[in-house]
Structure formats: structure tokens, C-alpha cells
Amino acid sequence: MASSFAVGNAFRNQVTELLENTDSSLTRELKEELEQLLEKQDIILSFSTARKLKTCLQDKGHPFYLHELLEDGSLHLPEVVKPPRNPQLVARLEKIKAKLANEEYDRITRNVNTQEINRGGTLADFGREVRSVKAVVVTVFNFLVTIVTAFACSYMGSQYLFTETTARVISAVIAASVVGLAELYVLVRTMEGELGEP
Known part of the structure; x- marks a missing residue:
């Protein structure tokens, strides 16, 4: 889930201008956060810092708005790190898959008669066929x-x-x-x- 913005040069330029302005009346904590952000190559602005900046810009009546700062930015979606799988769970899942495959195979081959596969047939089959032909004759x-x-x-x-x-x-x-x-x-x-x- 997104919890920050990836911002670009528009943010960097306007925040630098805002920090250089001595009468900007930003809080010391917010100034430090923004200065730390500007030192980084890729700026990732957290939602909480964006809220503080928006509140400050609204209260002090600055000539630009937060949406102008974030104009060339986008939501930053952190990479999802999958936890390693439990080896016991993996082994159990493999056993269940093998069991299900065997049950499916047994279900499919349930009505297969191995004697019918035999090309020569059995004497019982031959007798059945002779009786059938005899009845027709x-x-x-x-x-x-x-x-x-x-x-x-x-x-x-x-x-x-x-x-x-x-x-x-x-x-x-x-x-x-x-x-x-x-x-x-x-x-x-x-x-x-x-x-x-x-």
C-alpha cells in the first residue's frame, strides 16, 4: 500500500526556494525534514510530511499549493518482500498435490479393464462372443x-x-x-x- 510520493524537480525547486526564503516561517522540524529530503538523489516524500507541508502552506498563505509541488510526482509503491516459505509447509503441500494427482488418476482409470487391453482376449470373452453369435444364428x-x-x-x-x-x-x-x-x-x-x- 502506498504511504509516500516519489517527487521530481518541481518539488525540489520550489522547496529549495521556500527554504531559502527567510520569512517562510516553517517549523524547525519541518525544515529539517525537507533539508534531509533535498540531500537525497531520489526524493520520497511521506504522507505525514506532505500533510505538515500542506498545513504550513495553507496557514501561512504561500503563493503555491501542495498539488503544484507534487505535479511531476507519483505515488511511491514500496516493493513487496515475500517472506521465505516454510520448508515443512512446502513438503506438506507436495504430499497433498501427489495425493490429489493419484486420486485423479485412480478416478480416470477406474473403469479400465486390463483384460480388454490384452489383444488375444480371454477364454471368457471368447465364450461370451460365441454365445452371442449362437443366439443370433x-x-x-x-x-x-x-x-x-x-x-x-x-x-x-x-x-x-x-x-x-x-x-x-x-x-x-x-x-x-x-x-x-x-x-x-x-x-x-x-x-x-x-x-x-x-
């Missing part, structure tokens, strides 16, 4: 047998209704299509149930 075979048997039954049963072969074939195709659509509907509903959908 059985389902397709069942679907085809159902349609073929529906066609055959309709064709054979329609001989009592129709005498022409074309009419028997058309009725058998229609019956097989209806049975096939019904089978597809049941198959889709079953697969939805296996996937957990309503």
Missing part, C-alpha cells in the same frame, strides 16, 4: 423356419379353398408375410427388453 434360423412352415401350412391348407395353384401360392405368401411380421414384432420387443428399454 438360432434367432434367424427360428425366424426362417417359422416363415417357411407358415407358407407350407397355408399352401397345403388352401387346397380345400382354392383349386388354382396361383391362388394357393398368393394366399400362402400373404399368410407367411403376416406370420413374419408378427415374429419380427415379438423379436423387436424381446430385444428392447434385453437392452433395458420399455
Whole structure:
């Protein structure tokens, strides 16, 4: 936090003129402070000295004001000195960082299965895949047998209704299509149930 001004030549010139003036009626303490400031190369004017100077200039009716003295100056911000870090604290922070990094790594790799990374796979994976393929083959075979048997039954049963072969074939195709659509509907509903959908 700023507690002083860094002032330039305007301050130096006017304060020198003020000190040389014998009837300036500055207090002895203020004169000594100002003389010490003028001896330095870089003038750093504290706020308390600036207040004393302002009060003196106001009370005595001098022809210049404090803002004129500080015209080419700026706030002096002291350099912040960081205290050295406690080595025990640094070591503890490093341990906490390492622990958090390990927890993050464990969270990221929580669902990684090392057996799936293995290129050959395991026998359990192979068995699961064979069962899956077997279920699909059985389902397709069942679907085809159902349609073929529906066609055959309709064709054979329609001989009592129709005498022409074309009419028997058309009725058998229609019956097989209806049975096939019904089978597809049941198959889709079953697969939805296996996937957990309503």
C-alpha cells in the first residue's frame, strides 16, 4: 500500500526556494525534514510530511499549493518482500498435490479393464462372443423356419379353398408375410427388453 510520493524537480525547486526564503516561517522540524529530503538523489516524500507541508502552506498563505509541488510526482509503491516459505509447509503441500494427482488418476482409470487391453482376449470373452453369435444364428434360423412352415401350412391348407395353384401360392405368401411380421414384432420387443428399454 502506498504511504509516500516519489517527487521530481518541481518539488525540489520550489522547496529549495521556500527554504531559502527567510520569512517562510516553517517549523524547525519541518525544515529539517525537507533539508534531509533535498540531500537525497531520489526524493520520497511521506504522507505525514506532505500533510505538515500542506498545513504550513495553507496557514501561512504561500503563493503555491501542495498539488503544484507534487505535479511531476507519483505515488511511491514500496516493493513487496515475500517472506521465505516454510520448508515443512512446502513438503506438506507436495504430499497433498501427489495425493490429489493419484486420486485423479485412480478416478480416470477406474473403469479400465486390463483384460480388454490384452489383444488375444480371454477364454471368457471368447465364450461370451460365441454365445452371442449362437443366439443370433438360432434367432434367424427360428425366424426362417417359422416363415417357411407358415407358407407350407397355408399352401397345403388352401387346397380345400382354392383349386388354382396361383391362388394357393398368393394366399400362402400373404399368410407367411403376416406370420413374419408378427415374429419380427415379438423379436423387436424381446430385444428392447434385453437392452433395458420399455
